Amino acid sequence: MDRSHATRLAEAAGRGDLEAAVSITRDHWFDLALSLRSGVIEALEQVPPASLREHPPLLMLLGMGYNLSPQRRARGMRYFASAIFAVRSSRQTANPVDRVLVLTAESAAFRLIGRPALAVRPARAAIAALERMDAAALARVSARAQIYAHLGISLYYGGRTGDALYAFQRGLAESPTPTHASGFANPSMLCGIHALDGDLGEAGAYAAIAREDRWTDVQRSWYPGTFYRVGEAMLALERFDAPAARAHLDAMVHDRRTIEHWQAVASTEALVALVEGRAAAGLAGLDAFITLRGPEGRRAGARSQLAAVRSLLHLAMGNADAAERALQRFEGPSAVKYVASARIALSRGRIGSALHDARVASERADTSRVSVEAATVEAACTLRIPGARRRRAAVEHLGEQLLATGLRLPVALLPPADCDSVRTALSDAGYTAIAEELPTCSLLGFDTPAAQLTDREIAVLRVMATVPSIAGIADHLRLSVHTVKSHRRSIYRKLDAQDRETAIAIALDRGLISASER
Structure with a gap:
C-alpha cells in the first residue's frame, strides 16, 4: 500500500481539480481504498455534492470511507446509492476502460449496500467488457487482478459461485509474480470457497499459492486474506486440529462490525468451538457476532445463512428441539x-x-x-x-x-x-x-436420548408434561388407557426415570420437550 496516492488525491480534490482526482482514483483505486483515513475523506467532503455526482469513483470512495465507521455507515449507504445512480447515467461512455471501472463500481456499490443479487449483472458485464478489449486497451486497465477480485466477490455473494471462481482464476492469472504482488484476494477467495465447499484438494493448492513469498503477511491477515484464513482454518478442522484453526482465525485483522465476510468468519468460528468441545461457547459467540452487526445481523437472509451451523451447535448441546427451530429460519x-x-x-x-x-x-x-x-x-x-x-x-x-x-x-x-x-x-x-x-x-x-424413543412415545411424553393423569393423556391423544400405560412404562425405562416428574425433568434437560410445553 502506497499512501502517497492518498496525499495526491487529497491535494487534487482540495484545489478542485476533480479530473486529476478521478485519474488518480482510477490508477490507484485499491491503494486508496486501504488508506481512506489519510485525509481522503476530509478532502472529498469539501467537494460540492453536485460535482461529486459527476464523478462516480469519488462518490464511491467517500461512501467507502463512511462505511469504515459504524456510526456513519447509514450515510455511506446514501453515497453508494448516489454512485449507482451516477454510474447508470454514464453507462454508455465510449471509453472501454472507463466502462469497466464504472461497471465495477456499480457492482461493488450494490454489494456494499446489501443488494448482492443486483451486483451480478454489472459484474458479468464488466468481465465481458474486459474480455472484449484488445491488448492495448487492456494494458490501460491498471490493477486488473484487484478488479477481477472485486467482481468475483460480487458474483459470489450474488449466488453465482461458478462465475465467481472463474473471475478469481482470471484475477490470479493477472497477478504479477514478483514479491509484494497485488491481487491477493484472488487466491484467498479460491482457497476459502473451495474449503467451505469441501473441495480440499483445490483448497490446499490455493492455500499453497497464498503462502508464497510474493504475498505479504499483511495481505494474509487483513481484509483480502479473510477467506485465506477461513480456508486454512477449515483445512485444519478436517484434521481435527482445533488449535491450528484457532490460530488462523486469531491472525485476522479487521473490524468485526464492518467486515464484509462476517458470515463466513462467524460460521468458521462456531465450527472451531464445536471441534474444541465448546458448543455452548460457539453458540454464544455466534449470537454476539449477530448482535454486533446490528440490523444487518437481524436480516432474514443473514439468519438463514447461519441457520445450519446454529442448528448443529444446538444439537451438540443436546437440544434437538432448538436445533429444529433453528432450521425454521432457513429460507427455501x-x-x-x-x-x-x-x-x-x-x-x-x-x-x-x-x-x-x-x-x-x-x-x-x-x-x-x-x-x-x-x-x-x-x-x-x-x-x-x-x-x-x-x-x-x-x-x-x-x-x-x-x-x-x-x-x-x-x-x-x-x-x-x-x-x-x-x-x-x-x-x-x-x-x-x-x-x-x-x-x-x-x-x-x-x-x-430422543433416538431411544418412538414418535408415539415422544407424543405421550409431551402431553404428560401438562396433563398429570393417565385418563387425561388417553383422552387428549385418543388412545386407550392401557396403551398410554404401556407407553409410559417404556418412557420411564428408556429415560431411567422412576416417576412422572423425574421423566419430565430429564426430558427438559435433554431437549425432548421444551419449557413452553411444560
Whole structure:
C-alpha cells in the first residue's frame, strides 16, 4: 500500500481539480481504498455534492470511507446509492476502460449496500467488457487482478459461485509474480470457497499459492486474506486440529462490525468451538457476532445463512428441539437444510425421515461437503436397519467420497453410536486408513436420548408434561388407557426415570420437550 496516492488525491480534490482526482482514483483505486483515513475523506467532503455526482469513483470512495465507521455507515449507504445512480447515467461512455471501472463500481456499490443479487449483472458485464478489449486497451486497465477480485466477490455473494471462481482464476492469472504482488484476494477467495465447499484438494493448492513469498503477511491477515484464513482454518478442522484453526482465525485483522465476510468468519468460528468441545461457547459467540452487526445481523437472509451451523451447535448441546427451530429460519428447501434436518432426525431415531432427507440432500447437493454429509447420514441410517440391502453399498459409497474429497468432519458430526458404527463399517469395508483418521468419539459428545424413543412415545411424553393423569393423556391423544400405560412404562425405562416428574425433568434437560410445553 502506497499512501502517497492518498496525499495526491487529497491535494487534487482540495484545489478542485476533480479530473486529476478521478485519474488518480482510477490508477490507484485499491491503494486508496486501504488508506481512506489519510485525509481522503476530509478532502472529498469539501467537494460540492453536485460535482461529486459527476464523478462516480469519488462518490464511491467517500461512501467507502463512511462505511469504515459504524456510526456513519447509514450515510455511506446514501453515497453508494448516489454512485449507482451516477454510474447508470454514464453507462454508455465510449471509453472501454472507463466502462469497466464504472461497471465495477456499480457492482461493488450494490454489494456494499446489501443488494448482492443486483451486483451480478454489472459484474458479468464488466468481465465481458474486459474480455472484449484488445491488448492495448487492456494494458490501460491498471490493477486488473484487484478488479477481477472485486467482481468475483460480487458474483459470489450474488449466488453465482461458478462465475465467481472463474473471475478469481482470471484475477490470479493477472497477478504479477514478483514479491509484494497485488491481487491477493484472488487466491484467498479460491482457497476459502473451495474449503467451505469441501473441495480440499483445490483448497490446499490455493492455500499453497497464498503462502508464497510474493504475498505479504499483511495481505494474509487483513481484509483480502479473510477467506485465506477461513480456508486454512477449515483445512485444519478436517484434521481435527482445533488449535491450528484457532490460530488462523486469531491472525485476522479487521473490524468485526464492518467486515464484509462476517458470515463466513462467524460460521468458521462456531465450527472451531464445536471441534474444541465448546458448543455452548460457539453458540454464544455466534449470537454476539449477530448482535454486533446490528440490523444487518437481524436480516432474514443473514439468519438463514447461519441457520445450519446454529442448528448443529444446538444439537451438540443436546437440544434437538432448538436445533429444529433453528432450521425454521432457513429460507427455501436447500440441500444444506435437508442434510441438517436429516442429522436431527437421525439423532431422534427417526430413521425413515433421516433417510428421506439425506437422499433429497444428495440429489440437490451442489457442493462436495453437502454431498458427503448426506452420504454419511445415509450410511448411518442403513447401519441402523437390520438386514438393510443397501448397507454395504452405502458404506462403500461414503468411503469413496471420503477418499476422493479428503473430508473427515462429516462423520464426526453423527451421534456417538452412529459415529462408532460408521467408523467400524468403513474399516471392515477396506477403508481402514480413513477410519484411523477419524476421532475416537463424536463431536456431538453424547447419544441424543430422543433416538431411544418412538414418535408415539415422544407424543405421550409431551402431553404428560401438562396433563398429570393417565385418563387425561388417553383422552387428549385418543388412545386407550392401557396403551398410554404401556407407553409410559417404556418412557420411564428408556429415560431411567422412576416417576412422572423425574421423566419430565430429564426430558427438559435433554431437549425432548421444551419449557413452553411444560
